[in-house]
Amino acid sequence: MTLQIVPLANLLVGWAAPTNSKTYTNGRVALEVRVENGQPERVELLADSTVIHEWTAPPYTYEWDTSGAGEGDHQITARATRGKTAFTSLPRTVIVDRTAPQVESRSPGAGATNVSVRAPIEVAFSEPVNPSSLEPQDIQVMTADGATLQVTHELATDGRTLRLVPKQPLPAPSVIRVTLGTVNDHFTDLAGNSLGAEGTWEFTVPAWLPLGGAISAYPGNTPAEQVVMKRGANGLPVIAWSEFDGTTKNIHAARWTGSTWEMLGGPLSALPGPETHATQPALYTDVTGTLLLAWSEDTGPEKKGRSAFVRKWGNNTWQSLPDFPGAGAFEYAMSSPSVTATPTGVITINLDIYDGVSFRIEAYRLAPNSAAWTAIPVNTPANQLNPNGSTITRFGDDTFTVYNAYFDILNQRALSVLVNHSQLLGASPINTPTGKGPGSAVIEADGNGAPCVAWIEAASGSTESDLYFTQWAGSSWSPPQRVSTQASANTDPSLAIGDDGHPIVAWSGFAAPKRTIFVARRVDLDWTGVGTPLSVTTGIDSPAKKPAIIIGTDNIPIIAWQELDGSSDAIHVRQLNQ
Incomplete structure (x- = not known):
């Protein structure tokens, strides 16, 4: 009989718990x-x-109390011994973590004051958080008045970045509070450590977002004023303004790059001397990239004459254009330039002229590469006296000029519109509902080529004034609408037409305790306020005035105006937060 010895099989040592290769505790x-x-x-x-x-x-089985172990990774193995042979399991990693997770960054940050209504809310943590602790009901995004905003949450694959996406744009203006976790349900890391009070923070969503800070060409007490603004070829704003440099006033221009204001050339002044103040800037831009800048300038220290000048931006410099006939003549005043151009580059400009006796409107045309301006006859009716205050706009091949003049038959001043400087639009002047003198008229054409006009009416010697609006309805002007219902002593209208065809106006008005900038839009023939009144200061001695409005990309209104910034006026620009 033969005895056969059968060897024992190797022991298999493994884990019933934990089942994962890494465990946090x-x-x-x-x-x-x-x-x-x-x-x-x-x-x-x-x-x-x-x-x-x-x-x-x-x-x-064993419950390991890790309180005596240092924080960090620990390799855990099991070793079974039979006879003289040891069998060892694969390792398990136990990560001991007694440190609570920290918020490393927030966007928007705590206390942020200029947050877009479409800004995502993101939180970066010092370590991965446990996805199972992120219950929707434990993430709260609320307004200061307690309204809950619906959001979805997305945790990055590394567990360290949480993104909250509001289902609707954030309300503006508002203060938003974000809370991660509740009293009973905390956000935790993978080891179960709770996120503390830093999981709650607030930020502000304003009605208007600043495009940069206060704009001034010079430091110190150098008032910047009379800002004008147009939409550049890339949809971003271009501005021009007049500013005193301590000796004389010059014209300056800048364009928004998307993150900062870039100056376009240096100060502009066509005449030498310390008191040849350059003021009343006017801009023209279009989708072809054409950029024109016109202004008027005192011809000497006695300020009895004014001339007008136009420059064209090209090759990163302002290129001179020919002088106008009569420019520089003593006691001959050219003022209030308004400029436009055709897609083929033909420039048209309107000027208010005072010859020492009366006012009139002159218009000139400059063809590409021409050495001289060509006068355009301006056919204002003979019964309209002292026409002035003209502004011009263009649609297709037509130009529209709005101006005010004294009408003998009405015994008052009123507004009219000329088509191509020759034909009155409408059989009668624009009705002025109060019988007060209209002024500061501005004009734009809508997408169908119908001109729209906004203006201020005030009785002679009165500070009470209102803003009115009318639109050409095909055969007559629509009944004027009073827009400025929110304020008194209204001045300085600016008009734009939205990409949706809706007109929008900005103006300066007084609503206690100070003068601010108001904006309103017409939809379905009704005017409603847009955003909140604009002002960068609260003091009654820092009035906001002379606004300019354009419609930027995505049909978003952009407003520029002048207001005290420290010791002197500066230019401020805001974009509607929508």
């Missing part, structure tokens, strides 16, 4: 070892090669 962790293919005499549990527990019989 801030206290105790349950461990359970599984041994197959036989019975060992001894099973040891090792943490970083140090035996922390030993069994001589199953079950091989």
Whole structure:
């Protein structure tokens, strides 16, 4: 008889718990070892090669109290011994973490004051957070008055960045409070440590977003004023203004790059001397990239004459254009330039002229590469006396000029519109509902070529004035609408037509305790306020005035105006937060 010795099979040592290769803990962790293919005499549990527990019989379960272990990774293995042979499990990593997660950054930041209504809300943590602790009901985005905003949340794959996406644009103006976790349900890291009070913060969503800071060409007490603004070929605003440099006033221009204001050339003044003040800037821009800048300028220290000048931007400099006939003549005043151009580059300009006796409107045309301006006859009717205050706009091949004049038959001043400087639009002047003298008229054409006019009416010697609007209705002017219902002593209208065809106006008005900038839009024949009144200061001695409005990209209104900034006026630009 032969005795056959059969060798014992190798022991298989593995893990019943934890099942994952990595386990996070801030206290105790349950461990359970599984041994197959036989019975060992001894099973040891090792943490970083140090035996922390030993069994001589199953079950091989142990709850490890990690309070004595240092924070960080610990390699856990099980070792079963039978006879002189030891069998070891694959390692498990236990990560001991007793440090609470921290918020490393927020966007928008705590206390941020210029947050877009479409800004995503993001939080970056110091370590991964537990996805199971991110319950929708534990993420609160609320306004200061307690309204809850619906958001969806997205946790990055590394667990360290949480993105909250509002289902609707944030309300403006508003103060938004974000809370991560509640009293009973905390956000935790993978070890169970709770996020503290820093999971709550607030930020402000204003009605208007600033495009840069206060704009001034010079430091110190150098008042910047009379800002005008147009939409550049790229949809971004271009501005021009007059500013005193300590000796004389010059014209300056700048364009918004999307992040900062870039000056276009240096100060502009066509005449030498310390008191040849350059004022009344006028801009023209179009989608072809044409950029024209006109202004008027005192011809000498006695200020009895004024001339007008036009420059064209090209090759990163302002290029001179020919002088106008009569420019520089003593006691001959050219003022209030208004300029436009055709897609082929033909420039048209309107000027108010005072010859020492009466006012009139002159218009000139300059063809590309021409050496001289060509006068355009301006056919104002003979019964309209002292026409002035003209502004011009263009649609297609037509130009429209609005102006005011004294009408003998009405015994008052009123507004008229000329088409191509020759034909009155409408059989009668624009009705002035109060019978007061109209002024500061501005004109733009809508997408169908119908001109729209906004103006101010005030009785002679009175500070009470209102803003009115009318539109050409095909055969007559629509009944004027009073727009300035929110304020008194209204001045300085500016008009734009939205990409949606809706007219929008900005103006300066007084509403206690100070003068601010108001904006209104017409929809379905009704005028409603846009945003909140604009002002950068609260003092009654810093009035906001002389606004200019354009429609930027995505049909968003942009407003520029002048207001005190420290010791002198500066230019401020805001974009509607929508």
